[in-house]
Amino acid sequence: MKPILLLFLSTAIGLAQSSAEWKKQGDALDGIGKPKQALEAYEKALAKDPANSGILVKIAKQYGDMMPSLSGGAKKSAGEKSLEYSRKAVAADPNSSDSHLAVALSLGKNTEFMGNKAKLQASREMKSEADTALRLNSKSDYAHHLLGRWHQEMAGIGGASRLIAKAIYGGVPNGSYDQALEHFKKARSINSRRLIHQVEYGRTLAMMDRKAEARTEIQKGLTMPNREADDPESKQRGRETLDKL
Incomplete structure:
Protein backbone atom coordinates (compact mmCIF):
# COMPACT_ATOMS: atom_id res chain seq x y z
CA MET A 1 0.00 0.00 0.00
CA LYS A 2 1.37 3.42 -0.93
CA PRO A 3 2.48 5.74 1.93
CA ILE A 4 -0.02 8.46 0.93
CA LEU A 5 -2.89 5.97 1.21
CA LEU A 6 -1.63 4.72 4.57
CA LEU A 7 -1.55 8.31 5.81
CA PHE A 8 -5.08 8.90 4.55
CA LEU A 9 -6.40 5.76 6.24
CA SER A 10 -4.62 6.60 9.50
CA THR A 11 -6.13 10.09 9.49
CA ALA A 12 -9.58 8.73 8.67
CA ILE A 13 -9.39 6.22 11.53
CA GLY A 14 -8.30 8.97 13.92
CA LEU A 15 -11.18 11.20 12.88
CA ALA A 16 -13.61 8.33 13.28
CA GLN A 17 -12.66 7.69 16.92
CA SER A 18 -15.18 8.95 19.44
CA SER A 19 -14.40 11.09 22.46
CA ALA A 20 -14.88 8.05 24.71
CA GLU A 21 -12.39 6.05 22.63
CA TRP A 22 -9.76 8.80 22.79
CA LYS A 23 -10.36 9.10 26.54
CA LYS A 24 -9.92 5.35 26.94
CA GLN A 25 -6.63 5.59 25.05
CA GLY A 26 -5.56 8.48 27.28
CA ASP A 27 -6.48 6.53 30.41
CA ALA A 28 -4.32 3.61 29.28
CA LEU A 29 -1.34 5.91 28.68
CA ASP A 30 -1.93 7.75 31.96
CA GLY A 31 -1.99 4.40 33.75
CA ILE A 32 1.53 3.55 32.57
CA GLY A 33 3.00 6.98 33.34
CA LYS A 34 3.04 8.50 29.84
CA PRO A 35 1.60 11.99 30.51
CA LYS A 36 2.73 13.62 27.27
CA GLN A 37 1.17 10.92 25.10
CA ALA A 38 -1.90 10.75 27.34
CA LEU A 39 -2.33 14.50 27.00
CA GLU A 40 -2.44 14.21 23.21
CA ALA A 41 -5.19 11.60 23.42
CA TYR A 42 -7.21 13.61 25.95
CA GLU A 43 -6.92 16.74 23.81
CA LYS A 44 -8.44 14.81 20.90
CA ALA A 45 -11.20 13.58 23.21
CA LEU A 46 -11.86 17.15 24.35
CA ALA A 47 -12.06 18.41 20.77
CA LYS A 48 -15.05 16.11 20.31
CA ASP A 49 -16.61 16.89 23.70
CA PRO A 50 -15.39 20.35 24.81
CA ALA A 51 -17.62 20.66 27.91
CA ASN A 52 -16.66 17.31 29.44
CA SER A 53 -15.39 18.10 32.95
CA GLY A 54 -13.90 14.61 33.33
CA ILE A 55 -11.66 15.10 30.31
CA LEU A 56 -10.70 18.60 31.46
CA VAL A 57 -9.65 17.12 34.82
CA LYS A 58 -7.55 14.49 33.02
CA ILE A 59 -5.81 17.17 30.96
CA ALA A 60 -5.07 19.19 34.10
CA LYS A 61 -3.56 16.07 35.66
CA GLN A 62 -1.25 15.40 32.71
CA TYR A 63 0.17 18.91 32.81
CA GLY A 64 0.75 18.49 36.54
CA ASP A 65 2.34 15.07 36.06
CA MET A 66 4.77 16.48 33.49
CA MET A 67 6.05 19.15 35.87
CA PRO A 68 8.68 17.04 37.72
CA SER A 69 10.43 16.28 34.41
CA LEU A 70 10.50 19.96 33.38
CA SER A 71 12.37 23.02 34.64
CA GLY A 72 12.27 26.80 34.44
CA GLY A 73 9.69 28.38 32.18
CA ALA A 74 8.47 25.05 30.80
CA LYS A 75 7.66 23.80 34.30
CA LYS A 76 5.89 27.04 35.22
CA SER A 77 3.91 26.95 31.98
CA ALA A 78 2.79 23.36 32.63
CA GLY A 79 1.67 24.38 36.12
CA GLU A 80 -0.33 27.28 34.74
CA LYS A 81 -1.96 25.02 32.15
CA SER A 82 -2.86 22.52 34.87
CA LEU A 83 -4.61 25.25 36.85
CA GLU A 84 -6.29 26.66 33.73
CA TYR A 85 -7.83 23.32 32.78
CA SER A 86 -8.86 22.47 36.33
CA ARG A 87 -10.74 25.78 36.57
CA LYS A 88 -12.41 25.01 33.24
CA ALA A 89 -13.48 21.67 34.71
CA VAL A 90 -15.19 23.41 37.65
CA ALA A 91 -16.91 25.81 35.25
CA ALA A 92 -18.12 22.86 33.18
CA ASP A 93 -19.44 20.99 36.23
CA PRO A 94 -19.50 22.82 39.59
CA ASN A 95 -20.91 19.69 41.25
CA SER A 96 -17.98 17.48 40.31
CA SER A 97 -15.79 16.55 43.27
CA ASP A 98 -12.92 15.69 40.93
CA SER A 99 -13.06 19.15 39.32
CA HIS A 100 -12.71 20.95 42.65
CA LEU A 101 -10.01 18.51 43.69
CA ALA A 102 -8.13 19.27 40.46
CA VAL A 103 -8.10 22.99 41.31
CA ALA A 104 -6.71 22.27 44.78
CA LEU A 105 -4.02 19.98 43.36
CA SER A 106 -3.05 22.44 40.63
CA LEU A 107 -2.81 25.31 43.09
CA GLY A 108 -0.45 23.23 45.20
CA LYS A 109 1.77 22.53 42.22
CA ASN A 110 1.94 26.24 41.37
CA THR A 111 2.97 27.56 44.79
CA GLU A 112 6.70 27.25 44.06
CA PHE A 113 6.29 30.07 41.54
CA MET A 114 4.36 32.36 43.91
CA GLY A 115 5.37 35.08 46.32
CA ASN A 116 4.42 34.83 49.99
CA LYS A 117 1.15 36.76 49.69
CA ALA A 118 0.03 34.74 46.67
CA LYS A 119 0.97 31.51 48.45
CA LEU A 120 -1.20 32.46 51.40
CA GLN A 121 -4.14 33.25 49.12
CA ALA A 122 -3.59 29.99 47.24
CA SER A 123 -3.47 28.07 50.52
CA ARG A 124 -6.88 29.39 51.54
CA GLU A 125 -8.35 28.51 48.15
CA MET A 126 -6.75 25.04 48.25
CA LYS A 127 -8.46 24.25 51.53
CA SER A 128 -11.78 25.61 50.30
CA GLU A 129 -11.61 23.52 47.12
CA ALA A 130 -10.53 20.39 48.99
CA ASP A 131 -13.38 20.89 51.49
CA THR A 132 -15.81 21.22 48.59
CA ALA A 133 -14.42 18.11 46.91
CA LEU A 134 -14.86 16.13 50.13
CA ARG A 135 -18.39 17.46 50.65
CA LEU A 136 -19.31 16.30 47.15
CA ASN A 137 -17.60 12.93 47.60
CA SER A 138 -16.94 11.72 51.14
CA LYS A 139 -14.93 8.79 49.73
CA SER A 140 -12.36 10.98 47.98
CA ASP A 141 -9.05 9.79 49.38
CA TYR A 142 -7.15 12.57 47.65
CA ALA A 143 -9.42 15.25 49.15
CA HIS A 144 -8.53 13.86 52.58
CA HIS A 145 -4.88 13.80 51.54
CA LEU A 146 -4.87 17.44 50.46
CA LEU A 147 -6.56 18.51 53.69
CA GLY A 148 -3.92 16.53 55.54
CA ARG A 149 -1.16 18.35 53.69
CA TRP A 150 -2.86 21.68 54.37
CA HIS A 151 -3.00 21.05 58.12
CA GLN A 152 0.54 19.70 58.06
CA GLU A 153 1.92 22.84 56.42
CA MET A 154 -0.12 25.32 58.46
CA ALA A 155 0.82 23.59 61.73
CA GLY A 156 4.48 23.80 60.76
CA ILE A 157 4.56 27.60 60.50
CA GLY A 158 6.39 28.90 63.57
CA GLY A 159 5.27 31.65 65.91
CA ALA A 160 7.68 34.28 64.58
CA SER A 161 6.62 33.64 60.99
CA ARG A 162 2.97 33.87 62.04
CA LEU A 163 3.52 37.26 63.66
CA ILE A 164 5.22 38.57 60.52
CA ALA A 165 2.45 37.17 58.31
CA LYS A 166 -0.18 38.71 60.55
CA ALA A 167 1.46 42.11 60.32
CA ILE A 168 1.89 41.95 56.53
CA TYR A 169 -0.95 39.77 55.26
CA GLY A 170 -3.49 39.71 58.06
CA GLY A 171 -2.55 36.32 59.48
CA VAL A 172 -2.07 32.67 58.62
CA PRO A 173 -4.81 30.04 59.11
CA ASN A 174 -4.27 27.63 61.98
CA GLY A 175 -3.47 24.01 61.21
CA SER A 176 -3.21 20.92 63.40
CA TYR A 177 -0.88 17.93 63.19
CA ASP A 178 -3.59 15.85 64.85
CA GLN A 179 -6.06 16.78 62.10
CA ALA A 180 -3.41 16.16 59.44
CA LEU A 181 -2.82 12.70 60.85
CA GLU A 182 -6.56 11.98 60.89
CA HIS A 183 -6.97 13.02 57.25
CA PHE A 184 -4.01 10.89 56.12
CA LYS A 185 -5.41 7.97 58.13
CA LYS A 186 -8.78 8.33 56.37
CA ALA A 187 -7.11 8.68 52.96
CA ARG A 188 -5.13 5.52 53.65
CA SER A 189 -8.25 3.60 54.72
CA ILE A 190 -10.08 4.61 51.53
CA ASN A 191 -7.18 3.80 49.19
CA SER A 192 -4.35 1.83 50.77
CA ARG A 193 -2.60 1.40 47.41
CA ARG A 194 -1.52 5.05 47.24
CA LEU A 195 1.87 5.25 48.87
CA ILE A 196 1.67 9.03 49.13
CA HIS A 197 -0.91 8.64 51.92
CA GLN A 198 1.33 6.24 53.80
CA VAL A 199 4.46 8.35 53.47
CA GLU A 200 2.76 11.56 54.58
CA TYR A 201 1.15 9.76 57.51
CA GLY A 202 4.64 8.81 58.63
CA ARG A 203 6.08 12.26 57.98
CA THR A 204 3.36 13.82 60.14
CA LEU A 205 4.30 11.49 62.99
CA ALA A 206 7.88 12.72 62.59
CA MET A 207 6.69 16.33 62.83
CA MET A 208 4.93 15.36 66.07
CA ASP A 209 8.25 13.96 67.37
CA ARG A 210 6.85 10.41 67.41
CA LYS A 211 10.08 9.13 65.90
CA ALA A 212 9.78 5.34 66.31
CA GLU A 213 6.29 5.28 64.81
CA GLY A 221 5.59 3.56 52.39
CA LEU A 222 9.04 3.26 50.84
CA THR A 223 8.55 -0.48 50.25
CA MET A 224 5.34 0.11 48.28
CA PRO A 225 5.55 -0.03 44.45
CA ASN A 226 5.45 3.17 42.41
CA ARG A 227 2.11 3.48 40.65
CA GLU A 228 1.67 7.21 40.05
CA ALA A 229 3.74 10.01 38.53
CA ASP A 230 4.53 11.70 41.84
CA ASP A 231 5.41 8.51 43.75
CA PRO A 232 9.21 8.90 43.32
CA GLU A 233 8.97 12.47 44.66
CA SER A 234 6.89 11.24 47.63
CA LYS A 235 9.47 8.59 48.43
CA GLN A 236 12.24 11.17 48.27
CA ARG A 237 10.42 13.29 50.85
CA GLY A 238 10.10 10.19 53.00
CA ARG A 239 13.82 9.41 52.76
CA GLU A 240 14.74 12.99 53.62
CA THR A 241 12.53 12.82 56.72
CA LEU A 242 14.09 9.51 57.77
CA ASP A 243 17.58 11.00 57.43
CA LYS A 244 16.64 13.71 59.94
CA LEU A 245 15.21 11.34 62.57
Missing part, protein backbone atom coordinates in the same frame (compact mmCIF):
# COMPACT_ATOMS: atom_id res chain seq x y z
CA ALA A 214 7.39 7.64 62.05
CA ARG A 215 10.26 5.36 61.01
CA THR A 216 7.96 2.34 60.83
CA GLU A 217 5.28 4.11 58.80
CA ILE A 218 7.64 5.86 56.38
CA GLN A 219 9.62 2.68 55.75
CA LYS A 220 6.37 0.90 54.99
Whole structure:
Protein backbone atom coordinates (compact mmCIF):
# COMPACT_ATOMS: atom_id res chain seq x y z
CA MET A 1 0.00 0.00 0.00
CA LYS A 2 1.37 3.42 -0.93
CA PRO A 3 2.48 5.74 1.93
CA ILE A 4 -0.02 8.46 0.93
CA LEU A 5 -2.89 5.97 1.21
CA LEU A 6 -1.63 4.72 4.57
CA LEU A 7 -1.55 8.31 5.81
CA PHE A 8 -5.08 8.90 4.55
CA LEU A 9 -6.40 5.76 6.24
CA SER A 10 -4.62 6.60 9.50
CA THR A 11 -6.13 10.09 9.49
CA ALA A 12 -9.58 8.73 8.67
CA ILE A 13 -9.39 6.22 11.53
CA GLY A 14 -8.30 8.97 13.92
CA LEU A 15 -11.18 11.20 12.88
CA ALA A 16 -13.61 8.33 13.28
CA GLN A 17 -12.66 7.69 16.92
CA SER A 18 -15.18 8.95 19.44
CA SER A 19 -14.40 11.09 22.46
CA ALA A 20 -14.88 8.05 24.71
CA GLU A 21 -12.39 6.05 22.63
CA TRP A 22 -9.76 8.80 22.79
CA LYS A 23 -10.36 9.10 26.54
CA LYS A 24 -9.92 5.35 26.94
CA GLN A 25 -6.63 5.59 25.05
CA GLY A 26 -5.56 8.48 27.28
CA ASP A 27 -6.48 6.53 30.41
CA ALA A 28 -4.32 3.61 29.28
CA LEU A 29 -1.34 5.91 28.68
CA ASP A 30 -1.93 7.75 31.96
CA GLY A 31 -1.99 4.40 33.75
CA ILE A 32 1.53 3.55 32.57
CA GLY A 33 3.00 6.98 33.34
CA LYS A 34 3.04 8.50 29.84
CA PRO A 35 1.60 11.99 30.51
CA LYS A 36 2.73 13.62 27.27
CA GLN A 37 1.17 10.92 25.10
CA ALA A 38 -1.90 10.75 27.34
CA LEU A 39 -2.33 14.50 27.00
CA GLU A 40 -2.44 14.21 23.21
CA ALA A 41 -5.19 11.60 23.42
CA TYR A 42 -7.21 13.61 25.95
CA GLU A 43 -6.92 16.74 23.81
CA LYS A 44 -8.44 14.81 20.90
CA ALA A 45 -11.20 13.58 23.21
CA LEU A 46 -11.86 17.15 24.35
CA ALA A 47 -12.06 18.41 20.77
CA LYS A 48 -15.05 16.11 20.31
CA ASP A 49 -16.61 16.89 23.70
CA PRO A 50 -15.39 20.35 24.81
CA ALA A 51 -17.62 20.66 27.91
CA ASN A 52 -16.66 17.31 29.44
CA SER A 53 -15.39 18.10 32.95
CA GLY A 54 -13.90 14.61 33.33
CA ILE A 55 -11.66 15.10 30.31
CA LEU A 56 -10.70 18.60 31.46
CA VAL A 57 -9.65 17.12 34.82
CA LYS A 58 -7.55 14.49 33.02
CA ILE A 59 -5.81 17.17 30.96
CA ALA A 60 -5.07 19.19 34.10
CA LYS A 61 -3.56 16.07 35.66
CA GLN A 62 -1.25 15.40 32.71
CA TYR A 63 0.17 18.91 32.81
CA GLY A 64 0.75 18.49 36.54
CA ASP A 65 2.34 15.07 36.06
CA MET A 66 4.77 16.48 33.49
CA MET A 67 6.05 19.15 35.87
CA PRO A 68 8.68 17.04 37.72
CA SER A 69 10.43 16.28 34.41
CA LEU A 70 10.50 19.96 33.38
CA SER A 71 12.37 23.02 34.64
CA GLY A 72 12.27 26.80 34.44
CA GLY A 73 9.69 28.38 32.18
CA ALA A 74 8.47 25.05 30.80
CA LYS A 75 7.66 23.80 34.30
CA LYS A 76 5.89 27.04 35.22
CA SER A 77 3.91 26.95 31.98
CA ALA A 78 2.79 23.36 32.63
CA GLY A 79 1.67 24.38 36.12
CA GLU A 80 -0.33 27.28 34.74
CA LYS A 81 -1.96 25.02 32.15
CA SER A 82 -2.86 22.52 34.87
CA LEU A 83 -4.61 25.25 36.85
CA GLU A 84 -6.29 26.66 33.73
CA TYR A 85 -7.83 23.32 32.78
CA SER A 86 -8.86 22.47 36.33
CA ARG A 87 -10.74 25.78 36.57
CA LYS A 88 -12.41 25.01 33.24
CA ALA A 89 -13.48 21.67 34.71
CA VAL A 90 -15.19 23.41 37.65
CA ALA A 91 -16.91 25.81 35.25
CA ALA A 92 -18.12 22.86 33.18
CA ASP A 93 -19.44 20.99 36.23
CA PRO A 94 -19.50 22.82 39.59
CA ASN A 95 -20.91 19.69 41.25
CA SER A 96 -17.98 17.48 40.31
CA SER A 97 -15.79 16.55 43.27
CA ASP A 98 -12.92 15.69 40.93
CA SER A 99 -13.06 19.15 39.32
CA HIS A 100 -12.71 20.95 42.65
CA LEU A 101 -10.01 18.51 43.69
CA ALA A 102 -8.13 19.27 40.46
CA VAL A 103 -8.10 22.99 41.31
CA ALA A 104 -6.71 22.27 44.78
CA LEU A 105 -4.02 19.98 43.36
CA SER A 106 -3.05 22.44 40.63
CA LEU A 107 -2.81 25.31 43.09
CA GLY A 108 -0.45 23.23 45.20
CA LYS A 109 1.77 22.53 42.22
CA ASN A 110 1.94 26.24 41.37
CA THR A 111 2.97 27.56 44.79
CA GLU A 112 6.70 27.25 44.06
CA PHE A 113 6.29 30.07 41.54
CA MET A 114 4.36 32.36 43.91
CA GLY A 115 5.37 35.08 46.32
CA ASN A 116 4.42 34.83 49.99
CA LYS A 117 1.15 36.76 49.69
CA ALA A 118 0.03 34.74 46.67
CA LYS A 119 0.97 31.51 48.45
CA LEU A 120 -1.20 32.46 51.40
CA GLN A 121 -4.14 33.25 49.12
CA ALA A 122 -3.59 29.99 47.24
CA SER A 123 -3.47 28.07 50.52
CA ARG A 124 -6.88 29.39 51.54
CA GLU A 125 -8.35 28.51 48.15
CA MET A 126 -6.75 25.04 48.25
CA LYS A 127 -8.46 24.25 51.53
CA SER A 128 -11.78 25.61 50.30
CA GLU A 129 -11.61 23.52 47.12
CA ALA A 130 -10.53 20.39 48.99
CA ASP A 131 -13.38 20.89 51.49
CA THR A 132 -15.81 21.22 48.59
CA ALA A 133 -14.42 18.11 46.91
CA LEU A 134 -14.86 16.13 50.13
CA ARG A 135 -18.39 17.46 50.65
CA LEU A 136 -19.31 16.30 47.15
CA ASN A 137 -17.60 12.93 47.60
CA SER A 138 -16.94 11.72 51.14
CA LYS A 139 -14.93 8.79 49.73
CA SER A 140 -12.36 10.98 47.98
CA ASP A 141 -9.05 9.79 49.38
CA TYR A 142 -7.15 12.57 47.65
CA ALA A 143 -9.42 15.25 49.15
CA HIS A 144 -8.53 13.86 52.58
CA HIS A 145 -4.88 13.80 51.54
CA LEU A 146 -4.87 17.44 50.46
CA LEU A 147 -6.56 18.51 53.69
CA GLY A 148 -3.92 16.53 55.54
CA ARG A 149 -1.16 18.35 53.69
CA TRP A 150 -2.86 21.68 54.37
CA HIS A 151 -3.00 21.05 58.12
CA GLN A 152 0.54 19.70 58.06
CA GLU A 153 1.92 22.84 56.42
CA MET A 154 -0.12 25.32 58.46
CA ALA A 155 0.82 23.59 61.73
CA GLY A 156 4.48 23.80 60.76
CA ILE A 157 4.56 27.60 60.50
CA GLY A 158 6.39 28.90 63.57
CA GLY A 159 5.27 31.65 65.91
CA ALA A 160 7.68 34.28 64.58
CA SER A 161 6.62 33.64 60.99
CA ARG A 162 2.97 33.87 62.04
CA LEU A 163 3.52 37.26 63.66
CA ILE A 164 5.22 38.57 60.52
CA ALA A 165 2.45 37.17 58.31
CA LYS A 166 -0.18 38.71 60.55
CA ALA A 167 1.46 42.11 60.32
CA ILE A 168 1.89 41.95 56.53
CA TYR A 169 -0.95 39.77 55.26
CA GLY A 170 -3.49 39.71 58.06
CA GLY A 171 -2.55 36.32 59.48
CA VAL A 172 -2.07 32.67 58.62
CA PRO A 173 -4.81 30.04 59.11
CA ASN A 174 -4.27 27.63 61.98
CA GLY A 175 -3.47 24.01 61.21
CA SER A 176 -3.21 20.92 63.40
CA TYR A 177 -0.88 17.93 63.19
CA ASP A 178 -3.59 15.85 64.85
CA GLN A 179 -6.06 16.78 62.10
CA ALA A 180 -3.41 16.16 59.44
CA LEU A 181 -2.82 12.70 60.85
CA GLU A 182 -6.56 11.98 60.89
CA HIS A 183 -6.97 13.02 57.25
CA PHE A 184 -4.01 10.89 56.12
CA LYS A 185 -5.41 7.97 58.13
CA LYS A 186 -8.78 8.33 56.37
CA ALA A 187 -7.11 8.68 52.96
CA ARG A 188 -5.13 5.52 53.65
CA SER A 189 -8.25 3.60 54.72
CA ILE A 190 -10.08 4.61 51.53
CA ASN A 191 -7.18 3.80 49.19
CA SER A 192 -4.35 1.83 50.77
CA ARG A 193 -2.60 1.40 47.41
CA ARG A 194 -1.52 5.05 47.24
CA LEU A 195 1.87 5.25 48.87
CA ILE A 196 1.67 9.03 49.13
CA HIS A 197 -0.91 8.64 51.92
CA GLN A 198 1.33 6.24 53.80
CA VAL A 199 4.46 8.35 53.47
CA GLU A 200 2.76 11.56 54.58
CA TYR A 201 1.15 9.76 57.51
CA GLY A 202 4.64 8.81 58.63
CA ARG A 203 6.08 12.26 57.98
CA THR A 204 3.36 13.82 60.14
CA LEU A 205 4.30 11.49 62.99
CA ALA A 206 7.88 12.72 62.59
CA MET A 207 6.69 16.33 62.83
CA MET A 208 4.93 15.36 66.07
CA ASP A 209 8.25 13.96 67.37
CA ARG A 210 6.85 10.41 67.41
CA LYS A 211 10.08 9.13 65.90
CA ALA A 212 9.78 5.34 66.31
CA GLU A 213 6.29 5.28 64.81
CA ALA A 214 7.39 7.64 62.05
CA ARG A 215 10.26 5.36 61.01
CA THR A 216 7.96 2.34 60.83
CA GLU A 217 5.28 4.11 58.80
CA ILE A 218 7.64 5.86 56.38
CA GLN A 219 9.62 2.68 55.75
CA LYS A 220 6.37 0.90 54.99
CA GLY A 221 5.59 3.56 52.39
CA LEU A 222 9.04 3.26 50.84
CA THR A 223 8.55 -0.48 50.25
CA MET A 224 5.34 0.11 48.28
CA PRO A 225 5.55 -0.03 44.45
CA ASN A 226 5.45 3.17 42.41
CA ARG A 227 2.11 3.48 40.65
CA GLU A 228 1.67 7.21 40.05
CA ALA A 229 3.74 10.01 38.53
CA ASP A 230 4.53 11.70 41.84
CA ASP A 231 5.41 8.51 43.75
CA PRO A 232 9.21 8.90 43.32
CA GLU A 233 8.97 12.47 44.66
CA SER A 234 6.89 11.24 47.63
CA LYS A 235 9.47 8.59 48.43
CA GLN A 236 12.24 11.17 48.27
CA ARG A 237 10.42 13.29 50.85
CA GLY A 238 10.10 10.19 53.00
CA ARG A 239 13.82 9.41 52.76
CA GLU A 240 14.74 12.99 53.62
CA THR A 241 12.53 12.82 56.72
CA LEU A 242 14.09 9.51 57.77
CA ASP A 243 17.58 11.00 57.43
CA LYS A 244 16.64 13.71 59.94
CA LEU A 245 15.21 11.34 62.57
